Amino acid sequence: MRGESTTLSDLFGFDYFSCLRSDYAKSECSICIDLCPEDAMVFDRSRLTLDTQKCTGCTACVGGCPTEALSSELFDPNRFAVEFPGRSGSMISCKENVPCLGALSVEHLITIAIRSGSEIVCDLSHCKECPVNSNTLVLKSIESAIEEAQKFLDAAGIKRRVSALSEASRSEADIGRRGLFKKLAGIASQIGEERTLGEIASGERERVPLKRVLLKNALKAAAEEIDGASISGSGFSFAAAKKIDEQSCTNCQECAMFCPTGALSLLRDNSGIIFQSGKCIACGICDDICRPGSIGTGAEINLVDFAFDRMQLLVKHKLEICEECKVAFPYRGGEMLCDRCRDFRENFSDIFTLAKDMQ
Numbered sequence: 244m245r246g247e248s249t250t251l252s253d254l255f256g257f258d259y260f261s262c263l264r265s266d267y268a269k270s271e272c273s274i275c276i277d278l279c280p281e282d283a284m285v286f287d288r289s290r291l292t293l294d295t296q297k298c299t300g301c302t303a304c305v306g307g308c309p310t311e312a313l314s315s316e317l318f319d320p321n322r323f324a325v326e327f328p329g330r331s332g333s334m335i336s337c338k339e340n341v342p343c344l345g346a347l348s349v350e351h352l353i354t355i356a357i358r359s360g361s362e363i364v365c366d367l368s369h370c371k372e373c374p375v376n377s378n379t380l381v382l383k384s385i386e387s388a389i390e391e392a393q394k395f396l397d398a399a400g401i402k403r404r405v406s407a408l409s410e411a412s413r414s415e416a417d418i419g420r421r422g423l424f425k426k427l428a429g430i431a432s433q434i435g436e437e438r439t440l441g442e443i444a445s446g447e448r449e450r451v452p453l454k455r456v457l458l459k460n461a462l463k464a465a466a467e468e469i470d471g472a473s474i475s476g477s478g479f480s481f482a483a484a485k486k487i488d489e490q491s492c493t494n495c496q497e498c499a500m501f502c503p504t505g506a507l508s509l510l511r512d513n514s515g516i517i518f519q520s521g522k523c524i525a526c527g528i529c530d531d532i533c534r535p536g537s538i539g540t541g542a543e544i545n546l547v548d549f550a551f552d553r554m555q556l557l558v559k560h561k562l563e564i565c566e567e568c569k570v571a572f573p574y575r576g577g578e579m580l581c582d583r584c585r586d587f588r589e590n591f592s593d594i595f596t597l598a599k600d601m602q
Contacts, residue, residue: 250293254300254316257284257293261312264291266503267528275304275313278345278384280377301375303345307384309481309524310503311452318342321453324351328358334408336366343375344385349481350458352392352405357461362404365389391479398474399546401465450504451522455481459521462550469546476541482549483525484541485518487557492516492537493582494560494573498529507557513571515559520544521552 250257259265263272275284276291283298284291302315318341327335335355337343344365347355356363370382392405462469476484485507499507499516506522507529509515529538537558548555560573565581567588572581580588 250295255293255295255298255302256314256316258312258314259291261310262291262308263310263312263503263526263528266310267501267526267532269531270526270528272309272526274307274309278304278307278378278380280375280381300342301345302342303375303381303384305346306348306351306388307345309452309526311454315342315346318346320346320348320351321457323347324354324454324457325358327355328360333359333361334364334366337369337373338366343381344370345375345381347388348454349388349391349395349479350454352388353395354454354457354461356392356396356403356405357401357465360403362406364406364408366408368408368410395474395479398472398478399462399469400472401468452504452524455504455521455524459550459552462546466547466550469550472546473543474546476543479525481525482520482544483523484520484544485523485529485557486539486541487516488537488539489558489560490575491535492558492560492573493535494558494562495534497532498538501528501532503528510556510559512562514562516557518555518557519552520555521549 250259263270279298280301280303281297281299283294284304285294286292300315300317302318305313305315305320323341324347327340330340335341335344335347341347344367352363352365365385367382367385370376370385373381376382386407389405389407396403396405474482494514496509496513496516499509502508503526504522504524506519506524508517508519510517545553547553561575562571563574563579564570565572565584566579567584568581570581578585
């Protein structure tokens with residue numbers, strides 16, 4: 244069943260069940276739609292689909308997808324993030340080792356920089372004239388990812404750099420895009436003989452995107468550098484801090500049930516909500532689905548907690564049994580009535596009075 248959810252073109256794949264837009268009807272995520280220069284990501288009967296006839300497999304949208312619902316048959320950004328630091332040179336270029344820098348996310352760039360131990364240079368000198376950038380949004384997305392990666396490294400106190408080369412001042416031969424794809428195809432044919440990423444990146448992979456696992460592993464390797472460091476809880480596109488107002492929270496648990504990565508989870512006795520910042524992808528579903536508006540953004544993310552998936556208790560309720568509906572509810576004193584039964588009694592008290600008078 245899972246395999247049947249994946250739409251494949253000759254070079255590209257879209258996993259419907261991993262897509263935020265498909266997973267949650269009210270999600271307004273449109274990253275792939277906005278970036279695609281061929282308009283290959285389209286809505287068909289309210290369902291996001293890949294038009295395999297239009298898709299060229301350019302991979303410009305791959306890095307932007309928060310859940311890794313998009314994939315390339317020839318280029319694996321996660322494998323690249325792990326193996327690039329061991330190669331000679333520090334240049335990432337669409338003419339040498341990637342089909343498009345848009346295939347790499349902010350998390351990939353941070354991971355590469357930490358593991359490389361030196362400055363990483365992203366070659367953007369070919370982007371303005373590239374047909375993939377015909378809508379100009381691809382270049383803007385790449386520049387934004389580079390800027391955000393450096394912002395994260397600075398905030399974390401990690402002495403690494405991710406920079407951009409914008410001018411065509413390099414003397415290396417331009418092998419061309421077609422030559423690069425042939426080169427990538429040769430690499431892809433050897434992947435089966437190499438160790439798998441499951442061996443390279445330990446940790447949870449069932450719901451959390453693999454690029455997040457790689458980032459956390461890189462941060463663990465830099466644990467001494469990030470000790471005591473924190474980043475803004477709302478300053479990054481791929482991570483967020485969360486808080487819950489205990490007084491307004493009704494313990495409906497929908498935030499945990501709809502969380503696509505398990506960043507929000509329930510205590511074993513269902514009396515509260517736990518948060519793991521290392522699993523949060525800042526999709527905003529929990530904020531949108533919380534009807535009383537109890538979920539908000541926390542001030543900061545401790546990077547050690549982030550890297551090691553430490554749990555943070557956001558809210559814990561004292562549960563009692565409602566005397567009307569006999570369902571457990573967060574008790575805050577007064578009558579043993581849940582909010583729903585209390586509201587019903589207050590709004591329809593005249594009905595109960597009338598029934599009493601008729602006896």
